[in-house]
Amino acid sequence: MATWRDVMLPGGKHPWHFFSQEPDIPALLLANRSGAPERRRELAAGLLAEPAMIPPKYFYDAQGCALYQAICQLDEYYPVRCEAALFQQFRGAIATHIPRRAQWVDLGCGDGGKSWPWLAVVGASRYVGVDIAEEWLQMALRDGRRRFPGVECIGVVTDFTQPLDLRTVKATSRKHPPVFFYPGSSIGNFSPVDTLHFLQSVQQHLGEQGQLLISVDGLHDPALLQQAYDDALGVTAAFNRNILRVVNRELEADFRPERFRHQASFNTDESRVELSLVAQETHTVSFDGQQRRFEAGESIITEYSYKYSRAGFAALLEVAGFGHIRHWQDEAGAYHVFLASRRQLS
Numbered sequence: 001m002a003t004w005r006d007v008m009l010p011g012g013k014h015p016w017h018f019f020s021q022e023p024d025i026p027a028l029l030l031a032n033r034s035g036a037p038e039r040r041r042e043l044a045a046g047l048l049a050e051p052a053m054i055p056p057k058y059f060y061d062a063q064g065c066a067l068y069q070a071i072c073q074l075d076e077y078y079p080v081r082c083e084a085a086l087f088q089q090f091r092g093a094i095a096t097h098i099p100r101r102a103q104w105v106d107l108g109c110g111d112g113g114k115s116w117p118w119l120a121v122v123g124a125s126r127y128v129g130v131d132i133a134e135e136w137l138q139m140a141l142r143d144g145r146r147r148f149p150g151v152e153c154i155g156v157v158t159d160f161t162q163p164l165d166l167r168t169v170k171a172t173s174r175k176h177p178p179v180f181f182y183p184g185s186s187i188g189n190f191s192p193v194d195t196l197h198f199l200q201s202v203q204q205h206l207g208e209q210g211q212l213l214i215s216v217d218g219l220h221d222p223a224l225l226q227q228a229y230d231d232a233l234g235v236t237a238a239f240n241r242n243i244l245r246v247v248n249r250e251l252e253a254d255f256r257p258e259r260f261r262h263q264a265s266f267n268t269d270e271s272r273v274e275l276s277l278v279a280q281e282t283h284t285v286s287f288d289g290q291q292r293r294f295e296a297g298e299s300i301i302t303e304y305s306y307k308y309s310r311a312g313f314a315a316l317l318e319v320a321g322f323g324h325i326r327h328w329q330d331e332a333g334a335y336h337v338f339l340a341s342r343r344q345l346s
């Protein structure tokens with residue numbers, strides 16, 4: 001994801017302001033998008049569960065996006081820098097394996113900023129931005145068109161924590177193979193089982209020459225992970241607690257964020273960082289005509305961020321039907337980039 005600086009327009013105006021007035025918004029396809037009633041059901045069910053949970057996709061309202069971008073600037077948050085350095089160093093080498101004229105499918109595109117350096121190198125024929133946030137997608141498409149006049153830019157608004165449904169892309173596609181680009185180690189938010197399902201659904205969209213280019217955060221020293229997810233400035237804490245504001249809005253709940261403490265810990269057995277919000281005092285929260293009592297010390301789980309060894313993730317790719325698995329990593333061997341295509345049946 002790009003920095004907040006990148007989304008400010010000349011003159012310091014916030015881009016949202018412009019979108020609503022632009023007549024020239026490129027084609028957007030809507031697929032598999034959950035509406036407000038489903039979101040409310042999902043949130044309410046999570047709050048009533050034991051332990052309570054709020055899915056991490058609810059972090060990203062406008063304020064959550066801004067806080068996430070601040071996280072990406074933190075000294076402690078290493079993944080962004082690891083990935084940027086890896087892409088910088090190996091872009092040319094990776095691109096030699098990517099078919100010319102491909103359809104570049106940017107999963108979770110945000111403002112598209114991570115894709116532009118690739119598009120210039122791989123000679124793509126089409127850019128397909130995929131994101132749950134329509135405003136970001138529109139910005140990505142607009143920017144993509146401006147930068148690459150010869151590349152057709154289309155978007156799919158979808159929630160791909162649901163099974164990936166890109167029939168809309170296929171229906172409009174030409175013969176060119178897709179390259180699925182899933183950077184940012186965002187795959188870490190899926191459980192291993194959901195990761196497998198996600199990889200399988202990408203694999204099914206690949207055709208013979210398609211590729212998946214994905215980055216995955218590796219296994220680190222728990223102390224380093226702890227710092228990356230509980231930074232000295234408290235930015236991650238603010239990001240985490242902001243989710244309660246989102247729930248208040250979506251579900252007419254009366255959470256008081258100051259009653260919860262940010263907690264990050266590494267679960268070695270599950271190989272994941274766990275983010276939660278811990279109630280500081282016993283109290284009851286109302287939402288959508290229901291109530292949930294939180295005991296002092298009780299947690300709401302807000303995010304799992306799974307970490308993989310090289311071999312562990314390669315094994316998942318293989319089980320999902322990928323072959324020709326290529327791999328790049330940083331010097332410390334703790335951040336991974338994989339490029340893989342469909343395993344050909346012999």
Ligand code: AVJ
Pocket residue numbers: 071079184185186187188189228229236303304305
């Ligand atoms: C967006 C899932 C890659 O797990 O590192 C950063 C989100 N949460 N700090 C991650 C996140 C807290 C991030 N991903």
